[in-house]
Amino acid sequence: MAVPAPSIAETFVDIFAGRAMPENTPVTLTSDEARINGDIFPAALRVDVASVNPTASTIFGGRIGHWFGHNFGVAVDASTLNPDVKRQTVTATADLELDESIFGERVKISTGRAVAVNVPRITIRTTATVAAQALVRLPIGATAERPTGWIAPYAFAGPVWLVTDPSLDGNLGLRVGGGAKLPLSRNFALFVEYRYTRVDADMEAGKIGGVRGNMHAETGKIRADLRLRNHSAVGGISVSF
Secondary structure, three states: OOOOOOOOOEEEEEEEEEEEEEOOEEEEEEEEEEEEOOEEEEEEEEEEEEEEOEOOEEEEEEEEEEEOOOOEEEEEEEEEOOOOEOOEEEEEEEOOOEEEEEOOEEEEEOOEEEEEEEEOOEOOOOEEEEEEEEEEEOOEOOOOOOOOOOEEEEEEEEEEEEEEOOOOOOEEEEEEEEEEEEEOOOOEEEEEEEEEEEEEEEEEEEEEEEEEOOEEEEEEEEEEEEEEEEEEEEEEEEEEO
16 A cells, blocks of 8 residues: 655755846836036936846845645745846937936936937946745655655745845835755755746936036935846755754
8 A cells, every 4th residue: 555755844945046137127217306507406307218128147045934744835035136237228218308327327318209328337236135935846756765755846926025235125026936856865955946026126326416616416316217027047955954
């Protein structure tokens, strides 16, 4: 008579690294103040960039979770995310002229519709994500000696919080994905994973500046709104106990 494999509950820690491949995204820059001929005025500045091509990047992170049995678990995941921008020419629509430092690089955008803009390479300050995940798995070939099976495909989904340094005012989004763990022993496994992160980001990109005489002033914040759609492939090692 076949003996069913025992139900297992285990806590696990994953360490991983991989590559993130972002989709192109529209960007909107806004500010409630503007600089005109060296003077600073209240204004509704809005610049809509049709599409920006972020760079692919190396990411790394960790996850801690718990399996309540063979099939269901929960986890908390933290990883880096670096949506830097390539040097490129983009199309923008601006209601006021912008000539300011955006994420540390000077960007000039003239007024008008569908204006061609040369954008330098822009490095966005350190960005990270924290996600809560619900997991399901299907251990294949589970036995009493190898309760997690010979291979364990899994899938996950849950909310993700985007955090940008130095502030902690993040943005809420969604992360889904799946992968497979290959147990090396009862306590160690290798895994590969695909993850899709979707979050609408809102972050400070710079400040409106002005010069009056020998004095230079920075006033209102320039906010950048963008839709991050990120595909990532990672691999790592998992320790369970």
